[in-house]
Amino acid sequence: MAVPSWCQAASAVLRQIEPVVVLEQLGSTLFDTALQMVVKDRCANATVPEMSREDSQQKAMTDFYMIYNLIIRLTPILPSLLLSRFSDRGWRRAPVVVPLSGYLLNRLILLLVVIFDFPLRVMFGAAVLFGLSGGYCAYWPAVMTLTSLGSTASDRSKVMMRVELLYGIAGLVGSLVSGHLFLLYSSNLGHGTILLALSTLLHLLCLLHSIFLLQVKQVSDIETEDKCHLISPACDEARDEARDEARDEARDEARDEARDEARDEAPVVEAPVVEAPVVEAPVVEARAGKDMATMVLLFAAAVLYTFAVGGAVEVLGSFVLKAPLSWTATQVGYGNAAGCGIFLTSFLGVMALRRCVSDVALILIGMLSFASGIYFMSFVTSTWMFYLARSLNLFALIPLPTIRSLLSQQVPASSYSTILTSLQLALKFAGLAYIPTFTKIYQSTLHWFPGFVFTLSSAVTVLAMIPVSIIGCRSRQRYETIRGD
Structure with missing residues (x-):
């Protein structure tokens, strides 16, 4: 009897989105290390007038990544919108299957570039194919949509962070072995x-x-049907208080009505009794309903934070390959593993803090963690300092999943894919801005302060904390108003 139960449980797990996330991230981390080292090898002989050999290599590498990443972020815009519409009309797996086909083609083309010694420019065509399939812009919102459909509103932040955790663990494992596998060769x-x-x-x-x-699972949740969208733990308390008050007042009203009926039977003329209106729980719903101002602030915070994180990561891969770090393929894999380890620490941070602080506070903690770590990265001159800076980024991945969770709670289930894809597109447009900005600033500051871009990233992160703080103040005022009423 144990064997069928075990098989049934394994079958249920295989039909969820988590195995897809793990397999994709394992393959992607292997690809990232390979692409980084292939680009370094192909740009080793680059020469730029009035620049040293190492600076010329850095300029050639960053120019390649700038064009490659711009293509990846620009071409998926229309395909991802179309796939999100298909998803909201019932084709929930389409935004997962189509982008994964683009992932496969992109990895296959780089393999052909290495085997047949094709020019590195061929990867620009691979980036176009990857983008036309929807790419990450369609894939990750689809993953979050399936996760949202399969979870209740109260557990959504935790479930989303669990998916991020699996994503990070897979990246950690893949990164640790990627540097060693790169050194292997066949004939x-x-x-x-x-x-x-x-x-x-x-x-x-x-x-x-x-x-x-893969199967699509949708959980019916009372809390979702009630559309309670407050973004602080005070939401549950306010709703419970309103329901208790409604119950008490209904009981008092019934008692008053019974007393009035008894008095009516006696020959006594009394003034008409004015009934007090009953306060019901839907009042909380009216006040806690869809809040466009909150959604705009969440979008602004996400865009600014992505601008800061993406800009820093954009040049970090080239930064570690130059002196004084001068990393090898194995060290590159370990460095990528350190970045993926942040998924684990961020998940543990959410699990430990979500019962003590609100979602807004979680976002602020994550942003502060990244701002401090990336500022320290500005002054890194050795490998141990790099890992020390990374250790300060323990909670850096908390903000975006939490923002996605809050946004999904602002709309009905039929619009999950649309709102999450809209957020992802906004982040893509941010990428169109930060990629050339941070690349050119990095190239201009190579001589006097290569880490200046990391200081700039830290400053932008502080700006991203402003709209989140406004949301926290507004939610606190709303809660106090509900309690006062």
């Missing part, structure tokens, strides 16, 4: 072939899983 094909072949295989398995095994 005369060169370094990176085994690594890229494994990455392509993982994406193929991921695509097949999403086509044949």
Whole structure:
């Protein structure tokens, strides 16, 4: 009897979105390390007038990443919108399956570039194909949509962070082994072939899983139907207080009516009794309903924070390959693993703090964690200092999943995909701004302060904390108003 139960449980797990997330992230981390090292090797002989060899290599690498990442962020805009519409009309798996096919093609093309020694420019075409499939802009909102549908409103932040945790653990494992796998080679094909072949295989398995095994699960939740959208733990308290008050007043009204009926039977003329209106729980709903100002502030915070994080990460890969760090492939893998480890610490932070503080406070804690760590990164001159700076980013991944959770609670289930894809598109437009901005600033400051871009990133993160703080003040005022009433 135990064997069928175990098989049934395993089958249920395989039909969820988590295995797709794990397989995709394992393949992506292997690909990221391979791409980073291939670009370094191809740009090793770059020469720029009036620049040293190392600075010329840095400029060639950052120019490639700027164009490549701009293509990846620009081309998915229309396809992701179309896929989100399909999702909200019932085709929930389409925004998962189609982008995964683009992932597979992108990884396969880099494998061909390494095997047949094609020019690095071929990867620009691979980026176009990746973008036309929707890319990450369609894939990750689809993952969050399926996660939202399969969870209750009260547990949504925790469930989303659990998905982020699996995403981070898979990235951690993939990054740790990616540097070692890159050094392996098959016959005369060169370094990176085994690594890229494994990455392509993982994406193929991921695509097949999403086509044949993935199922859409939707949880019916009373809290969702009531549309309680307050963004602080005070929401539950205010709603419970309103319901208790409604119950008490209804009981008092029934008692008064019974007393009035008894008096009516006696021959006594009394003034008409004016009944007090009953305060019901839907009053909380009216006050806690869809708040466009809150949604705008959440979008602003997400865009500013993505601008800061994305801009820093954009140049971090090139920064660690230059002196004084001068990392090898193995060290690059370990560095990527340190970045993925933040998924684990962020998840543990949410689990430990979510019962003590509101979602707004969680976002602020995460932003403060990133701002301090990336500011310290400005002055990194050795590998141990790099890991020390990374250790300050323990909670840096809390803000965006929490913002997605709050946004999903502001709209009905039929609009989950649309609102989450809209957020992802806003982040893509932020990418169109920060990629050239941070790249050019980094190239201009290579001589006197290469870490200046990290200081700039820290300052923008502080700006992102302002709209979040406004949301916290507004939610506190709303709660005090409800209690006063």
